[in-house]
Amino acid sequence: MAARNANPVAIAGGGIGGLACALALARQGFRSLVLEQAREFGEAGVGLQVAPNALSVLDALGVGHAAKKNALLIERLLMMDAVTGEEIANIPLDARFVRRFGNPYAVSHRADIHGALLDACRANELIDLRTDSHVSDFKFEPPGVTVFLASGTPIAAPALIGADGVYSNVRKRIVADGDPPSAGAVIFRATIPAAEMPKDLQHPYPTFWAGPGWHAIYYPVRDWSLFNLGCTLATDKLEYGDGADVSPLQVLPKFTGGCETPLRAMQIPKAFRHYVIRHREPVENWTLGPATLIGDAAHPMVQYIAQGAAMALEDAICLASAMHEADGEFSSAFRRYQALRIVRTARVQISSLMMDRINHARGIERKVRNSLFEGRTAEDYYDRLAWLYTPPPYVR
Numbered sequence: 001m002a003a004r005n006a007n008p009v010a011i012a013g014g015g016i017g018g019l020a021c022a023l024a025l026a027r028q029g030f031r032s033l034v035l036e037q038a039r040e041f042g043e044a045g046v047g048l049q050v051a052p053n054a055l056s057v058l059d060a061l062g063v064g065h066a067a068k069k070n071a072l073l074i075e076r077l078l079m080m081d082a083v084t085g086e087e088i089a090n091i092p093l094d095a096r097f098v099r100r101f102g103n104p105y106a107v108s109h110r111a112d113i114h115g116a117l118l119d120a121c122r123a124n125e126l127i128d129l130r131t132d133s134h135v136s137d138f139k140f141e142p143p144g145v146t147v148f149l150a151s152g153t154p155i156a157a158p159a160l161i162g163a164d165g166v167y168s169n170v171r172k173r174i175v176a177d178g179d180p181p182s183a184g185a186v187i188f189r190a191t192i193p194a195a196e197m198p199k200d201l202q203h204p205y206p207t208f209w210a211g212p213g214w215h216a217i218y219y220p221v222r223d224w225s226l227f228n229l230g231c232t233l234a235t236d237k238l239e240y241g242d243g244a245d246v247s248p249l250q251v252l253p254k255f256t257g258g259c260e261t262p263l264r265a266m267q268i269p270k271a272f273r274h275y276v277i278r279h280r281e282p283v284e285n286w287t288l289g290p291a292t293l294i295g296d297a298a299h300p301m302v303q304y305i306a307q308g309a310a311m312a313l314e315d316a317i318c319l320a321s322a323m324h325e326a327d328g329e330f331s332s333a334f335r336r337y338q339a340l341r342i343v344r345t346a347r348v349q350i351s352s353l354m355m356d357r358i359n360h361a362r363g364i365e366r367k368v369r370n371s372l373f374e375g376r377t378a379e380d381y382y383d384r385l386a387w388l389y390t391p392p393p394y395v396r
């Protein structure tokens with residue numbers, strides 16, 4: 001296919017957002033250059049919940065089948081009270097759910113989603129993928145930009161898309177709002193080989209335990225060979241760095257007040273990996289001329305409704321469709337993309353953070369929380385979730 005742009009658009013970052021953007025642009029006939037800082041393309045972390053709105057984007061990008069191949073299509077979302085062991089909420093994800101939202105709900109290994117996008121990017125002649133390319137800064141050089149790599153190499157491009165995650169360097173020049181603050185929570189992540197997971201805890205869906213000041217979630221990935229475990233603690237104390245290995249002796253005493261069942265899972269890993277949960281308040285602008293942001297660079301959020309990657313995917317396809325409509329006029333396409341995306345992504349950021357109170361309730365608030373979900377039918381849940389799981393019109 002002949003490209004609609006002679007010089008490639010630069011995309012900083014080759015995570016799920018950056019690769020999806022390159023692919024979406026290529027499907028509209030636009031050439032791009034993905035600049036990834038790592039030595040190899042890949043994803044940190046293991047588990048990813050892939051809601052129907054995210055699967056619809058993957059379908060639209062032509063990688064839905066590959067992405068779903070190793071994913072587990074889950075049968076329910078379950079929220080348990082970690083204090084009493086009772087069920088709080090149980091959302092069936094059966095045929096009614098698929099009919100309503102056009103796709104099932106999946107849990108996947110992150111590498112399987114990222115890998116499906118990467119394979120498709122590698123096979124597309126309009127996409128140039130470069131590793132070892134840390135984007136340190138850029139400047140406007142009308143009508144385009146010059147992107148600077150840490151090595152000092154300048155790259156001239158007609159436009160720049162910052163898909164460089166929560167610590168985005170591209171954002172520093174566009175929004176200039178400093179480092180992302182802690183969301184008042186840290187997560188200890190681990191994997192559990194299926195052979196070590198007690199049989200009565202092995203369910204074909206994520207089990208979410210809401211504890212007093214903490215929550216934990218586990219679910220199977222990769223053909224049930226592994227269970228992904230994430231234990232989130234509400235705290236302002238930052239004791240360890242990102243990626244630090246922390247022993248169970250240091251982790252487990254922090255998760256108090258829970259019943260025996262979630263603790264049985266949490267006692268299995270020999271080590272946990274620690275990360276600070278970061279977020280930002282939504283901003284009113286993330287675009288400047290021929291430079292814009294997508295994914296966590298634009299709207300980082302806490303993971304409490306499992307939508308960060310989904311929003312990055314939706315951004316990618318929306319941006320490419322705006323590029324198509326503006327016939328490659330980057331600045332107006334980026335303004336249009338932002339106008340289409342900013343309220344939805346801000347709502348997801350705010351809604352995610354509001355779940356902090358639900359997930360970590362204690363005392364009387366815990367009882368109020370549990371009462372909120374009493375008697376809800378599948379349709380009640382679907383109606384409440386429709387704004388989120390229904391793919392927006394540009395996801396085609």
Ligand SMILES: Cc1cc2nc3c(=O)[nH]c(=O)nc-3n(C[C@H](O)[C@H](O)[C@H](O)COP(=O)(O)OP(=O)(O)OC[C@H]3O[C@@H](n4cnc5c(N)ncnc54)[C@H](O)[C@@H]3O)c2cc1C
Nearest residue numbers: 013015016017037049135165295296303306307308309310
């Ligand atoms: C614990 C946890 C659980 C989560 N669970 C879910 C979930 O279940 N479902 C869901 O949808 N979302 C989930 N999320 C959110 C999701 O992981 C992110 O929103 C998503 O990965 C964002 O994708 P991205 O491409 O914007 O950024 P990233 O995934 O951060 O990718 C950024 C890429 O850019 C590269 N990069 C960074 N800086 C530079 C630079 N200066 N130059 C060049 N390259 C650079 C990085 O190496 C990386 O490859 C979770 C997040 C956390 C923390």
